[in-house]
Amino acid sequence: MRKTLLAVTAGLGLGLIGGSATLGSTELTKPGTIRLTTRGLAEQFVDRAGQGRGAGDMIVIRELLYNKAITRKAIGHAELVCTYTGEFSRQCNGTFSLPRGKIVVAGALVYRQFYVLAVVGGTGLYDNVRGSLTVTLLERSPRRDLVFFRLIV
Numbered sequence: 001m002r003k004t005l006l007a008v009t010a011g012l013g014l015g016l017i018g019g020s021a022t023l024g025s026t027e028l029t030k031p032g033t034i035r036l037t038t039r040g041l042a043e044q045f046v047d048r049a050g051q052g053r054g055a056g057d058m059i060v061i062r063e064l065l066y067n068k069a070i071t072r073k074a075i076g077h078a079e080l081v082c083t084y085t086g087e088f089s090r091q092c093n094g095t096f097s098l099p100r101g102k103i104v105v106a107g108a109l110v111y112r113q114f115y116v117l118a119v120v121g122g123t124g125l126y127d128n129v130r131g132s133l134t135v136t137l138l139e140r141s142p143r144r145d146l147v148f149f150r151l152i153v
Contacts, residue, residue, distance in 0.1 A: 027127040031152045034098075038063040038078060040143030049084070057084040063145070065096065075099060078147075082109070092117060096133075096147075100125035103149060105133045113137040119151060129153055 046058040059082045064074040080094030088110050094117070096103045101124020107117035112135075119131040131151040138144040 027125060028129055028151060028153045031131075031150075033151065034147075034149040035067075036075075036147050037066045037068065037138065038143075038145045038147055039066065039074075041077070043143075053084055053087050055085055058082065059084075059090070061094075063143075065098065065147075080105075096149075098126075102126065103129065103133075103151075119149060126151070 041062040041064055042060075043062075044060045046060070048058065049056040061078075061080040061082070063078040063080075065076040065078060066072075066074055076096065076098040078094060078096045080092050082090040082092040084090045085108075089108060090110075091106075091108055093106045094104070096105070101122055103122045103126050104120050105117040106120050107115075109115035109117070114136050115134075117133045117135075119129060119133055121127075122129045129151050130153070131149060134148045134150075136146045136148075138146055
């Protein structure tokens with residue numbers, strides 16, 4: 001018996017649409033999307049390259065993940081580590097931990113107001129997933145972002 005991915009994940013508050021999963025399946029079987037908002041928990045800048053930003057400096061970011069259409073409580077968290085390759089450019093790796101698994105992202109960015117990273121894999125429901133993550137700044141203080149995953153299997 002097959003259930004649509006929307007029905008499977010709606011109770012989790014992930015906002016997935018367009019896809020399906022087999023009852024009891026532990027991974028996605030069709031493309032889908034996830035739309036969430038974040039709230040920044042902590043950012044720590046590690047100055048390894050001398051005063052100011054430069055190659056080798058790092059920023060460590062922790063955020064809570066929300067789907068307020070379903071619940072006001074956080075449904076997960078995200079952790080990203082970005083290493084500066086220049087004054088503004090950086091390479092980032094991150095993990096978005098959700099109720100049914102984790103989504104791993106990686107890529108380059110210059111401005112945190114709007115960027116796109118590759119989805120390079122995942123665990124649990126998101127095992128072997130690929131796609132993209134688009135992040136758009138909603139508010140600077142406290143930091144809030146709109147995150148939109150486009151997932152394929």
